[in-house]
Amino acid sequence: MTLSSKHLLGIKDLTPQDISLILQTAQQFKEVLQRPIKKVPSLRDITIVNLFYENSTRTRISFELAEKRLSADTINFSASGSSVSKGETLLDTVNNILSMKVDMVVMRHSASGAPHFLAKHIPAAIINAGDGINEHPTQALLDALSMQEQHGTLEGLKVALIGDIMHSRVAQSNIYLLKKMGAEVIVCGPPTLIPKYITEALGVPVEYNLRKALEWCDVANVLRIQLERQNQVLFSSLREYNLVYGINKKLLNSLSKKVTIMHPGPINRGVELDSDVADSDQSIILQQVENGVAVRMAALYLLSNRANA
Numbered sequence: 001m002t003l004s005s006k007h008l009l010g011i012k013d014l015t016p017q018d019i020s021l022i023l024q025t026a027q028q029f030k031e032v033l034q035r036p037i038k039k040v041p042s043l044r045d046i047t048i049v050n051l052f053y054e055n056s057t058r059t060r061i062s063f064e065l066a067e068k069r070l071s072a073d074t075i076n077f078s079a080s081g082s083s084v085s086k087g088e089t090l091l092d093t094v095n096n097i098l099s100m101k102v103d104m105v106v107m108r109h110s111a112s113g114a115p116h117f118l119a120k121h122i123p124a125a126i127i128n129a130g131d132g133i134n135e136h137p138t139q140a141l142l143d144a145l146s147m148q149e150q151h152g153t154l155e156g157l158k159v160a161l162i163g164d165i166m167h168s169r170v171a172q173s174n175i176y177l178l179k180k181m182g183a184e185v186i187v188c189g190p191p192t193l194i195p196k197y198i199t200e201a202l203g204v205p206v207e208y209n210l211r212k213a214l215e216w217c218d219v220a221n222v223l224r225i226q227l228e229r230q231n232q233v234l235f236s237s238l239r240e241y242n243l244v245y246g247i248n249k250k251l252l253n254s255l256s257k258k259v260t261i262m263h264p265g266p267i268n269r270g271v272e273l274d275s276d277v278a279d280s281d282q283s284i285i286l287q288q289v290e291n292g293v294a295v296r297m298a299a300l301y302l303l304s305n306r307a308n309a
Helices: 016-033 058-069 090-098 114-121 137-151 169-180 198-202 210-216 238-245 249-253 285-303
Strands: 047-052 073-078 104-109 125-131 158-162 184-188 219-222 260-262
Touching (some): 016 285, 047 090, 058 125, 090 104, 114 125, 125 285, 137 169, 137 260, 158 169, 158 210, 169 184, 184 210, 210 249
Parallel strands (some): 047 073, 047 104, 104 125, 158 184, 158 219, 219 260
């Protein structure tokens, strides 16, 4: 089986069959990662460039580790300290890299649509590692794998996305994926951090009351307040945000059921999540990080054409 697309630009472009195939393949690679020798020769002689125009810790390390586990040759490119600072365009940068015979590009960029632009102009397979406030497909896939492991299925699962929905590419990718796989989704947060179009455009109900959202859901995927993307004041203070939308152990213990807590990271402890929640047995945040490597191995492998070779 192969993916219906040559690239992984967003969940929006994937079919439910594509999503299932990536998750199944990730499960197989997860078994590989439990072995004493965690390396397989699946992508030997494939060259992958990690093209990061934006800061990243988890995503970048996760992709690098996935590539090494698959025995690929990797090149790490960071915009700071490169010719980009001298005014080189995105297309020139990539064409220069491609002239070195690169097969795949993993790309993170602050501009929404940058990976889609590249996909139209270059022959290499492209994986979107996050573009602006548009999508972050591999994060949604690893979130889905984590939910599936915890709850057995995505079908009928109730998921609340809580926090800064307005600036979150993770929220958008999660909404696309969960709806395609038969889950129910709501968003919750301050009115200033939820796009006005979300119910109409994405078919997702909005709940402004945190307790009601938590009482409704099986899984709460809690998102970071992205201060670096906000160009105006959207709430009075982080302390006030924590008082109204912060999740602490006292609140969780007062609910009528046990809710699974997720977070794509990095966590602002004491803002959206208190430490006693982030580190509790209800949290599967570290499982998400672990699943990230397996999901990215699966995506790289399936897009490399080695899967059907």
